[in-house]
Amino acid sequence: MPGEPPSAAPDLALHALRLGDDALVLGQRLCQWITRAPTIDEDLALSNIALDLIGHARILLARAGRLDGTGRTEDDLAYTRRERAFTNALLTELPNGDFATTVARQLAYTHYAVLHYEALAQCADTELAAFGTRAAKEVAFHRLHADRWTVTLGRGTDDSARRMRHALDRVWPYTGELFEEDEALRRLAGSGAVPSPAPLRGTWLARVTAVVTEAGLPVPEPTWSATGGRSGLHTEEFGPLIAELQSVHRQFPGGTW
Template sequence: MTVDDPGRSAHDLARYVLGLADDALVLSQRLCEWVTRAPTIEEDLALSNIALDLLGHARLLLGHAGVLDGTGRSEDDLAYGRTERRFRNTLLVELPGGDFAVTVVRQLAYAHYARLLYGALEQSTDPVLAAFAVRAVKEVEYHRMHATQWTVRLGRGTAESRRRMQAGLDLLWPYTAELFESDEPVRRLDEAGSAVAPGRLRAAWDEEVAAVLAAAGLTVPTPDWRATGGRSGLHTEEFGPMLAEFQSVHRQYPGGSW
């Protein structure tokens, strides 16, 4: 194969798109766990709507990945038919929500990243990916605003809310680095214009998030380790039970339709 081999390019792009899809799908599932458990009814609805947006992103991206890899697998095939090691999401999105502050911190990190990423992908030479980004960037802009407002509200709230937000930051910050990892296939796609190497977004993300945390009176953590492995199919111990619950109905009634 040569560097410009179209078969390899399509395979690499399918792998890249699948990672984006899995991030959205898994985070959607985690946010759904807050339904009926959020601090207020309004927030219950807000998190549900964000989860639905992410599910919509995942559906389109999964379907596109099935076309790109030549298998013709549907969004349901990829969502319900893969085992744990076949998922390519980052570890950040699969961690349990735990304290509401942890969920806010994760939304802050992911939404700012997704807003930058989808904004750049609007220029993708892949027409499906570019069209997806044009729509999705408008939705994640709301997600970004929602997370930013909650971060400032809790950081500037009570001593207890500030303590819990800082604890959430300290817990999750080592996992944010994985969002910006780029391997050689992704760098080739970036050079070809079909994908965006997320490492190029890190400086802008650091600046944006640091400004929010400063407004919230919170401290940007400086972790001495970084999580990795999710993009390669290596996941946390909490991921397996979550995936089993997500796929349970489909596995009980394979081929069922409603």
């Protein structure tokens, strides 16, 4: 990009890859609800959210392939990498569980994504800034969906409240990784190339706390924090998810339609 230091390209490529992997993996998880959601309306809603995320992934992965100098396309990065090469946060790969677990995962991710993309919209890289502007608006609708269902389940029946409380407890240890800052991200943030998500954690916590409190539920206080996804260490459920994502490409490598 004009004005972009050559030394920033590998770090910027990694950052775009991480964000793209988050969107791709979470989109694939949400696709698993198709024909299985609690209602037809939710089937459509989750499908549309998944489509938005896959669209985000395509833009980000294509950008990463150009920046890293390999010339890989978004399809190459989605369908030919092995599990350890994926850099998504562990939160995005957590199994759907029941509907409450999916809602809790969406609550955590969407509040983070809106804040991060709003900050990204101000970054020096014009392509990523344009993407951030668009993505923040789209994910804001995903956030409204998660907020509404968190409150609905929390203030519904005793059973729905119990399930929502259990779901929040299940998801919360995986939220800290969203705000981790490594050397590559520190270099990018220090040069002003892209913002770090680390300073956003306080705002994120305040916003999700407001939603959880409105739902009449306690905010979880986890005693441990999961990490490793950014460096390619994933949960045991990740392998089957990637196999499902890449199944057609593995059957018909190089196939076109």
